[in-house]
Amino acid sequence: MNGFVTLCMKLDATRSTHLKLDALKDYFRSAEDGDAAWALYYLMGNKPRRLVSTTLLREWVADAQELPLWLVEETYEHVGDLAECLAALWPQGDTAMDPMSLKQVVETELLPLAKCNEQEKRERLSSIWSRFNREERFLFNKLITGGFRMGVGRSLSARALAELAELEAPVMEQRLMGAFSPDAASYRRLFAEETEQDSLARPYPFFLAKALDKEPQELGPVEEWQAEWKWDGIRAQLLWRGGQFHLWSRGEEQIGERFPELETYSMGLPDGTVLDGELLAWDGEAPMSFQELSRRVNRQKPGKKILRDIPVLFMVYDLLEAGGEDLRALPLRERRQRLLPILGRLGGDRFRISETLQAQSWEQLAELRSHSREQRVEGLMLKRLDSPYGSGRRGDSWWKWKVDPFRVDAVLLYAQAGHGRRAGLYTDYTFGLWKEGELLPFAKAYSGLSDEELKEVDRFIRKHTVERFGPVRQVEPHLVVELAFEGLQASKRHKSGVAVRFPRIIRIRHDKSPAEADHIEELLNRVT
Amino acid sequence: MQFGQLLEARAGGLYSPAADAWIDSRRPVERALITHAHGDHLGYSHKQAWCSASCAPLAAKRLGAKVQLHGIPYGEAFRMGEAWISFHPAGHILGSAQIRIEVDGQVAVVSGDYKRGRDGVSQPFEVVPCDVFVSETTFGLPCYVWPDPRKEGERLRAWWRSNQEQGACSVLLAYALGKAQRVLPLLEGVEGPILMHASADPFVQLYRDQGVQLPPTERATAERIKQGVAGAMVIAPPSVQNTPWLRKLRPCRLAMASGWMQVRGVRRRMGYDDGFILSDHVDWPELLQTVKDSGCSELWCTHGFAGPVARYFREQGLKAQVLAADETRLEME
Numbered sequence A: 001m002n003g004f005v006t007l008c009m010k011l012d013a014t015r016s017t018h019l020k021l022d023a024l025k026d027y028f029r030s031a032e033d034g035d036a037a038w039a040l041y042y043l044m045g046n047k048p049r050r051l052v053s054t055t056l057l058r059e060w061v062a063d064a065q066e067l068p069l070w071l072v073e074e075t076y077e078h079v080g081d082l083a084e085c086l087a088a089l090w091p092q093g094d095t096a097m098d099p100m101s102l103k104q105v106v107e108t109e110l111l112p113l114a115k116c117n118e119q120e121k122r123e124r125l126s127s128i129w130s131r132f133n134r135e136e137r138f139l140f141n142k143l144i145t146g147g148f149r150m151g152v153g154r155s156l157s158a159r160a161l162a163e164l165a166e167l168e169a170p171v172m173e174q175r176l177m178g179a180f181s182p183d184a185a186s187y188r189r190l191f192a193e194e195t196e197q198d199s200l201a202r203p204y205p206f207f208l209a210k211a212l213d214k215e216p217q218e219l220g221p222v223e224e225w226q227a228e229w230k231w232d233g234i235r236a237q238l239l240w241r242g243g244q245f246h247l248w249s250r251g252e253e254q255i256g257e258r259f260p261e262l263e264t265y266s267m268g269l270p271d272g273t274v275l276d277g278e279l280l281a282w283d284g285e286a287p288m289s290f291q292e293l294s295r296r297v298n299r300q301k302p303g304k305k306i307l308r309d310i311p312v313l314f315m316v317y318d319l320l321e322a323g324g325e326d327l328r329a330l331p332l333r334e335r336r337q338r339l340l341p342i343l344g345r346l347g348g349d350r351f352r353i354s355e356t357l358q359a360q361s362w363e364q365l366a367e368l369r370s371h372s373r374e375q376r377v378e379g380l381m382l383k384r385l386d387s388p389y390g391s392g393r394r395g396d397s398w399w400k401w402k403v404d405p406f407r408v409d410a411v412l413l414y415a416q417a418g419h420g421r422r423a424g425l426y427t428d429y430t431f432g433l434w435k436e437g438e439l440l441p442f443a444k445a446y447s448g449l450s451d452e453e454l455k456e457v458d459r460f461i462r463k464h465t466v467e468r469f470g471p472v473r474q475v476e477p478h479l480v481v482e483l484a485f486e487g488l489q490a491s492k493r494h495k496s497g498v499a500v501r502f503p504r505i506i507r508i509r510h511d512k513s514p515a516e517a518d519h520i521e522e523l524l525n526r527v528t
Numbered sequence B: 001m002q003f004g005q006l007l008e009a010r011a012g013g014l015y016s017p018a019a020d021a022w023i024d025s026r027r028p029v030e031r032a033l034i035t036h037a038h039g040d041h042l043g044y045s046h047k048q049a050w051c052s053a054s055c056a057p058l059a060a061k062r063l064g065a066k067v068q069l070h071g072i073p074y075g076e077a078f079r080m081g082e083a084w085i086s087f088h089p090a091g092h093i094l095g096s097a098q099i100r101i102e103v104d105g106q107v108a109v110v111s112g113d114y115k116r117g118r119d120g121v122s123q124p125f126e127v128v129p130c131d132v133f134v135s136e137t138t139f140g141l142p143c144y145v146w147p148d149p150r151k152e153g154e155r156l157r158a159w160w161r162s163n164q165e166q167g168a169c170s171v172l173l174a175y176a177l178g179k180a181q182r183v184l185p186l187l188e189g190v191e192g193p194i195l196m197h198a199s200a201d202p203f204v205q206l207y208r209d210q211g212v213q214l215p216p217t218e219r220a221t222a223e224r225i226k227q228g229v230a231g232a233m234v235i236a237p238p239s240v241q242n243t244p245w246l247r248k249l250r251p252c253r254l255a256m257a258s259g260w261m262q263v264r265g266v267r268r269r270m271g272y273d274d275g276f277i278l279s280d281h282v283d284w285p286e287l288l289q290t291v292k293d294s295g296c297s298e299l300w301c302t303h304g305f306a307g308p309v310a311r312y313f314r315e316q317g318l319k320a321q322v323l324a325a326d327e328t329r330l331e332m333e
């Protein structure tokens, strides 16, 4: 595991993309294929099936070091990373680096844990931990607990490999997008010429829009742009090739099995079709709340009831491939023209084209945008009519022009310590609003404060803790913050009666007392 | 919180009624007993102050001439009111001391800041048996277990050499008094100038005056920096981060020497390229060992993780309490 440990230490020690890239190339150049395959698998953020419960890990480490469990929890809260915390707590030996390769460690030590009973797991892990030094233990724990990224991820891995393979980065990205299996043969295939069979299930990298950060007038004449509603669902690519149906989420996860109704209707598509669109829970007229859609997505094999209660729709944006031909280089205008007849031939009501909004001027579009909430959308999408389908969040041809967020003044009720960069600081907050004379928790928020403010709020929390529940602290209701959020919906599933999306902190309102915070009843009136 | 006439935790800090003196008081008092010359222990404008003889020149530099300062050799007991007072090496920085207070055969020891490992610069820690022990708990969590400083020294030299190969200046952030001097012996064996930031430089001389062997250093004056610092090692306090002064040293690599460097999250939040785990405080095993060695029946915890440490020892059957202090977790060292 030596080379891999060194790589991770290098990645960890720098924030420079350039140095990370160099470290990755050094590693991949010299590593055995079998080791490199596993390294890649983990660096791309893949998680193994959970092999041991983290609760047990904590107990075993506490036992071995004769520490009370609360002190392990306290330490975890400070360290902010369970793998690191447990590695630090295991009795320290002054061991040299272990000679096992990464492949051996994963395949002979880690994966077999799945077949062990609790006692065997404990014995195996204790022996591994004792053989490893602190760095090795940390990495090994990361491999068990997941969340292993080291600030690399798929796209940087792809860039490093593309440079080594002397391929274009998007090609490598595409190769890595499908289900990469961590073995030497798959790894070598990344460097090989591509076969047709390989590519059937492989989606294209998604083209993403940037948030519009200027006046739309600055984009030029309105006639050069296509405007659509910005739907709030799950961005996905639907592939129909060689009689196979594949559905990829933007998180590059295969989610086809969860939407059997889409598979049925996809059979009406011509062979070699790839559509880009948005998955929506749809009540026949308009989208249902995002929470409903989440329930569907989280169900691996949906039953009859949920299929009936939460029907889905694929809102089609774009045609990326037709008759097996990659159309991404064509202008949007042409891609759309070729899309219309394909969808026109489809039966059923599971596919719908995302309509284009007609406007003579930016002012008219702005007027349409102001009705976004009634349409249950987040605003408008603006796409340049002559633009090709790019990849990632690049270029100036796709913009999201969202409506302004909702804003409320809310009161800090609970806090929990953060992770990673925010380790040891209370940075995960739960905020409440008034309802019938009581402050009810209504949203969690993690982001929006500067480092200075984070420290200030952290001090506040420590000084005003009323009670502790494990890692969570309840604080006196004193601190008022202004929150912004999207997607306000009435919800019976939440105690507060509302569900919101993307809550974030705008600023701390030292000028307001908790009594001046907003009321949920009033908020509900804003739901249209 | 009180231990007879020996020691009392008051709103203003630690006070010994028997000696009628305050210990490490941060506000001006008539009679101050000082463990060491760090700002958070020294206070200011005291009328009279007592510290170890080795601490006195350092304390004098910081307190100025107005304070009447008494330097007492280690281990020499003197009478103050009803109490016998003596200073014993704490191993934290040059001249740092544990303060021993004895009244009628009962003993209190205030550790100040301390470490057990030898750094070759400060006088090594001595165990002082006592009834009540006031211990710092800056790093009082079991994840803090210091690596061998010699190994960190090797890493430090390797880092300096690799920066030299790239034609870069190495900037090591270290507290001006204590840390900045104790890292110097670790740098021996690499060819290249060592430059001291103006805040750390005077203390280097004060260390040498007491016979501490340190490699040659220069002061990092503006003129000296102009002559070129590629390949040099610059020792500067952490406060220089993000200042124009630091920009003059470019191209440079920045590293911090501190116990906090043991936790990745902290290291990343502080934004350093590299970190060296070099601490002048006790780690978890040393803390447990020291409490045991002291044979104390009562433990008062202060600094950092006082809460968890006190609870841990209470569960071990010791009378342990937190000395009222605000919860400043990531205090600098």
Ligand SMILES: [Zn+2]
Residues within 6 Å of the ligand: B036, B038, B092, B113
């Ligand atoms: Zn100190």
Ligand SMILES: [Zn+2]
Residues within 6 Å of the ligand: B038, B040, B041, B112, B113, B303
């Ligand atoms: Zn201190």
